[in-house]
Amino acid sequence: MSSNEFDTSRDVKTGLGGAALLAGSIGIGQLPYDSVDSIYQPVAHVVDTALTVGGVAGGLLVAGSVAHGFYGNSRTAHRRRVFHAPGWANRHSFADHLGAKAIRRAGQQTRPSLANRADRRAAKATNSDFGQFLGKAVTGFRPARGSEVFADFQKSLLFVAPPGAGKTALMLHSLMDAPGSVLATSTKPDIYTLTSELRAELGPVYLFNPQNVGGLLSTFGWDPLIGCEHYQVAQDRATALVKGTRAITAMQEASWGEKCVEIMSKYLMAARLWGQDLRAVAYWLAHPDDETAVRILQQFPSHVPDGWAASLEAEMRSSADRMKGSIWSLARGSVSFMSNPVIAQACTKGAGESFNVKEFALSRGTLYLLGDSSDETIAPLLAALTDYVYRDFKALAQVQPGERLDPPFGFFLDEVTKITPVPLADWAADIRSHGGYITAITQSFAQIEDRWGKEGLAAIKGLFSKVILPGIQNLQDLEELSKLVGTREVDAVSEGETDSASGRSKSRNRSKRKELILPPEDIRMLPPMHALIMINESKAVVTKFKHGQIRAKKMTEGLRAAKAKARPDDPGTVNAQVTA
Template sequence: MSSSNRRARNAARRARAAVTAHPYAAAGVPVAFLAAPAGAVPNPGGSSLIDVVNHVASSPLLTVGAVVTAGGLAVAGLRYWNGTKWASTADHGFATRHQLQRAMGAGQMRSKKRRRELRPSLVNVPRREIRPTDLGFYTGTSVHAKVDTYAKIGDPLLVVAPPGAGKTEYLARNILDAQGAVVATSTKLEPIFDDIAELRSEKGPVHWLNLERLGGRDSTLVWDPVIGCADPRTAMRRAGFLLSGSAATAGVENRAFWSGSNFDILKSLLWAADMAGLSLLDVARWTKNAADREAIEIMERLGSAVPPGWREDLEQAQQNPKDKTVVSVYKTLALTFSFLADPAIAATIKDARSHAEAFDPVQFITSNGTLFLLGEDREFAGVGPVFTALTGELYYHGGQLAAANEANRRLDPPLTMVLDEAALICSVPLEKWTSDARGKGISIHIAIQTMSQAIARWGRFAAETIWTNCTRLVLGGLAVAEQLNAISQMCGERDETVTTTTMSGGTGQAGSATTSTSTSTRRVPVMSPADITGLAFGTMLMLRRQQKPVVVSYTPASELAPIKALRARRAKAASKARWSRRRQRLAEMRQQWIPQGSFVTHGSSPDWGADSVYEAPVQAPQQPLVPPQAAPEHERAVPAAVTLQKAPVAPPQPDHSPTVHLQPPVPVQTAAQAPVTVRQTAAADMWAAEDPWADEDPWADEEVI
């Protein structure tokens, strides 16, 4: 027998002997509770069973064992809670708590594997310091499983909601939580954008491109798509994006058409304009006349610097400018640049080349900047081509920066594109981006009103690709029956138990009636079309890949703590400024209306108050106090705005007293009959006027804070 086996055998023998010799063994205490040594407690002889139990419970070893047992039960309960639902094992058709935590929970977002995949710069950061939004975006809290869900960086989101359903409030959260640069589009200047811009300015520069001055906001960014097209690849790339954003290329048929002739002509025009130092206005002028040879003449002067075949593309169109195909091509190009008919937009584009600081997409991305693109939804002459070209440039340079990152070939921190009303003002090729952006670390969040809108913009097949590639978030209010039925079918069906009670009349005698109950199961939709369209504000239906449907709730951006704190600080600053202006105004009014006299103050305050008594200046009379003669009626002057009445003056009293009783009584002067001056009366009228701030509560703003 080996030494280790021998030591184990001897230890077991000593343990059995100690248990057998334990003094509590005779009292009926189970051997499992005899954890204390024999000499640690007194002899239980004559003691009751309660005393024995108290002595055993006070054992340190028993206390440790109880703690370990309780911890094991807690772990088992936690695992049971994560895998199922308490007191319920029925399948309701929605994703379970366990499924959500494994796929979209906060725990898996902070795991080292996820950090190494998405953001290697956070691998060595302690887990407790990592937030789920550092590696993804909050998508809502499950209504059924009570789990916070997150979409990781790179997962495209598609929000489908009619106007007023709350999609802007939801997308604003993603702008605020984005860790890197953000590009956000909108058809109007939302109030929440000002709050987000102020908070985002702490991370990087904030730019506005508002060519139409929506909401009175001026553009801080000036950009001409022609600048930089001297590089042939840039000219090709921007030509494609300009045409992609044009209203003339909507639908699958037109998009297949402009991919040929329109693209060949436009890329040559962009290259020639940049080489000659011209602007997009000159390109638009060339597209209005198919016989204009200015671009060809520029290429002829440049000679061998022209890319091969580019001049031939223009010359071929110039040979027969009245051909129907050529006319159609140039008409499409003219519609693409129709937004330049707006003088304000044209002036902004024209001044781009002379602008002191040109927009650098690479610097914008690396500095974690924020860019708001605001443009009105116009049926004609919309600014979509410019927004599409600028967004495409940022996507291209983001991909180049991602390829240069040797750690994981992704952007770190990522680039986020929040494209609200993308089908109207920023119709980039999302059918390609939604499948390609995940590997580059670029998050694309799209918002449209209905899928019909996407089909009209990108075509049916491209719209179906976008729908498949994204995590779908459907808000309430959708009213297209075909789409509602399709979404309801995607949610699947569940079993519903139906109980039927049947009562028979019997023979007519008392107690002869019988009642029978039957139970059956039927298949019903998990989410019916009525359930989908009736989703309350702040809730939405989430459909993600092969995962079961999830109904989630979210807090609007305007109710988030950072936004509330920012607005409270603004309200406090506005209150201070308002009261400062009021005090300044009151000081000016006092200086303006103060009388030229002295004040006798009975208190310590030098200002006007209840204890201050005004003493009018005493002036020596210039003439004897003789009542003036009444002037004729035609010589009487028109009284001024303030008519002053002099109080009567009592005649001098004689020295002798016998005739006192014959003199008329002298009336006593009151404060109302005292002599006053014009300045005093005006001051009294001024202070009696209504205070313009009388309706304000000086502590109202303090309650907000």
């Protein structure tokens, strides 16, 4: 018999006992008081009191057993049995990986400017200076349960959940508290409106919103041709643009994608050398027989690699119509956003020359990139800008003490598969050694596979620590996550009866069996504002967190009130950033 069966048996016996007591007290209570007086007059008062107490006690027992039965079968009770059981992150997990002491110890690598100092500044450092806050543990045993959970800045995080599950609500805490420079992408304007004033207290704030999402205007423009007079920059920029298209995943031949990058890099260099902007590239791609780019490359032999002009000319005159058509179609798709005049204005000649990534990375600033998820033609542009920032961040880190940035640089990539499809696996494997970290957000693992394929999905799963929120529906994903959380040993009791010549005998056997710590259905039905945290090296933990949007609003209101109090005669100053 299992422990659940014992619980049921106990409840039934308790209920029957209570009912019997209630019935007995009521039955005695029906006797005439005259009879009681004549037989037991000396103790009538005691009996009367006992009748009352017996009836109440019986009723309480019945009510209690019924309530216990309902509670025992409730979702809350089930959750407690699952959450408050062995197998979850324990005090050792917090000491080694998840707790405040663990992230401060990791600060020897991630925050040497604080961890290796004993001055006033180091003493004032908070836990958020050493890692991302992920809520308070609601699983396991105390003291682990109730402890704050963190991921140090050597960890890259992957948030997975459907819309409305609380991904942004949790991520906003890390964005607001990030001690260093941040690049944050989103399809919603609230990430900017909620946090920009708070981030402005730390450093400069920039907004690149080429589609004017939410009616917000960009604070700067960016020309994708910047630096493309150099071979490596042209190659990197072309790669980011081409791989930012969804069509790249549907290419029948991988070599065609590589050929497309090669052609695009030549066009980018030609346009830059001739003093043009991306509109020229879009025009040449729409007219594959136009050899203007070839003639430009021929005029700059000192800048152009040997053979580039000739190979571009050969590609243009190729008779392989099917391959040529596919390659040029993919290339046109990588700059199709230029057909939108609003976007074109944000990224044409001269735009963004004053935006210096290296200065930005050292200023503890914040760069917001907004894109409309319903128009994925914007993805190549935002991916290219994000790639541009990432590469300059790495170059800057390599000349810093320890070859890393301190404080670390954060990339918060909301809807990463839709608007900033950068090479997540490659970045995650590389970024930690340069003083950076990634928090990527997606609606499902299927979106990752659709964008980067099965191999890409497997690589991302292996490199990223996972933050799973309620509502995942894919059974295969749920079962895989459940297995990752692991199993625990539990006592199993079996009872049996056997008939023999000497009569019937009963037996009870005890054994050990394994059960899932968190079954698939419990992952799907996590409570609101809860997250399953799986830091790669640690046992899993479920956390509860507060709504980041509410915290951001309260902090912004407090900031405005403080500024208004400091400058009572200049109320316009308080809201200058909001209305700008």
